Amino acid sequence: MSETEAPAGAESETGSGSSxxxxxxxxxxxxxxxxVLRRVLEKIPISEKPAVFNNDFLTTxxxxxxxxxxxxxxxxxxxGLLNQSATPTELYAQFQTDGGRASAxxxxxxxxxxxxxxxxxxxxxxxxxxxxxxxxxxxGAPKGDSVVRYIYNTFETFKNYASTLKDEQPKSIPNNDERPETTATNEIRAESDQIASYPAALK
Structure with a gap:
């Protein structure tokens, strides 16, 4: 879609349904x-996933x-919750789950x-x-343009779900004194101790 076309989901400025x-x-x-979008997103997790998310499903x-x-x-x-054929995607299924909703x-x-x-x-x-x-x-719209507010509110509707997602903290790498000893490390250390205990003539 070119930059001069209306955005996906865009309505006429008056919302009257004109072309x-x-x-x-x-x-x-x-x-x-x-x-209305908020209400739909609230109902998706508690409704059976349809084969096709069409107007009949939306209204009925x-x-x-x-x-x-x-x-x-x-x-x-x-x-991305629906593909271009209006079939629910894996992302839709993830959004239905409590554990995956924020990530979705x-x-x-x-x-x-x-x-x-x-x-x-x-x-x-x-x-x-x-x-x-x-x-x-x-x-390129002025700040007071209604479409700026519409876009922000639409973004915010999804953001409210994503905001519950906790930030992943980077795992710190322990220093040599803090790293847990593995079995292989212990075996190497035991072998070194054994060699050190041999008589000098056998080394």
């Missing part, structure tokens, strides 16, 4: 109804209807908001002001 599209660089997915099983539901499937595709949400952010992560690889930890500045720089 008019904003020309926004960056290919950043967004919805003007983040509460997840209970999301109307114009605010329109960007949901494109957003889930952009973030972070990967979804990186998939859907690649331009943001190119500028800040720790965007999921960025404060609102810093993240908003990045969105403004990518889209």
């Amino acid at each position: 008019a599209r904003r020309k926004i660089p960056g290919n950043l997915p967004y919805t003007s109804s983040p509460g 099983v997840l209970g999301v209807t109307g114009g605010s539901a329109r960007p949901i499937i494109p957003i889930l595709k952009a973030t 949400a972070l990967q979804a952010l990186r998939n859907g908001f690649q331009e943001i992560f190119k500028r800040n690889q720790y965007a999921h930890k960025a404060e609102e002001k810093a993240l908003t500045d990045v969105i403004v720089a990518i889209t």
Whole structure:
């Protein structure tokens, strides 16, 4: 998708469902109804994974209807929870699990908001002001533009899940005095002690 095309999941500026599209660089997915997206993400873990995540599933099983539901499937595709055929991916299955949800949400952010992560690889930890500045720089939209707020809120919806992911602490390498002795080390040491105890004539 070129920079002049509307981002995945983009709605018309008025949200009225008209065919008019904003020309926004960056290919950043967004919805003007983040509460609807939040509700969908809340229901995914407690709903059976469908063979195809289509509008029937969205409306009948997840209970999301109307114009605010329109960007949901494109957003889930952009973030990698669905493939381009709207089939749930492995990332979707991971998001369904308690243990994998945070990691899946972070990967979804990186998939859907690649331009943001190119500028800040720790965007999921960025404060609102810093993240908003990045969105403004990518889209070229003024800070007060509604689309900037829509993109930020969409990002924040996934970020709320990823924020529970604990940072991995680098494992320190123990010094020679702290390293546990392995069996091989002990055998080498025992052999050295035995050789040292031999009479000098036998050495």
